[in-house]
Amino acid sequence: QITLKESGPSLVKPTQTLTLTCTFSGFSLDSEGVAVGWIRQPPGKALEFLAMIYWDDDKRYSPALKTRLAITKDTPKNQVVLTMANVDPVDTSTYYCALGSSPFHYTFHIWGQGTVVTVSS
């Protein structure tokens, strides 16, 4: 069974760096054709793609947020970490990590439950 779970702070102050961890099980991120990504959803709004990391350490970022984001993987720990620098109240969202893989054309086919992050002083 494949599961993903997001963890991180629920409250962050403006200008701080947000660090989120996705811990997964049921697959390996060193298997060819596997990727893990991050997506966020502000309250009542649409989903927004943030970043994705592939089994070969290739990475994709949202161009609008690229300068603030960094995604890394720790394969032995089965974790993917997303850092977002210089957060602002507009970054208040539910943050999801999700699995993408080649049979599904790298769309996100299994999602974590999400973690709510509020940016406020």
Add this chain to the structure above:
Amino acid sequence: DIVLTQSPGTLSLSPGEGATLSCRASQSVTNTYISWFQQKPGQPPRLLIYGASSRAPGIPSRFSASGSGTDFTLTVSSVEPEDFAVYFCHQNGRLPWTYGQGTRLDI
């Protein structure tokens, strides 16, 4: 950026009726990279369709999808009570990968 515009914003139906949801892209998208998701309150999105028309594992056959280029459609042949939710289309063919604003399927 590829903007995905979904219509209608809200679709009010009774169980047993058919539903047709539209997703229009501002630029042509390769079918391979169009997907549809269902989201219920307090839950993460659930993949329904990938590659524009392929059902994800475990998705009932009443869900089908089609389309090409800039126009894509999700059809629910006979809506069940558990289908009342918000539906998003998504493209991951060109960065930034984008999502539609959603169609709410209401009872």
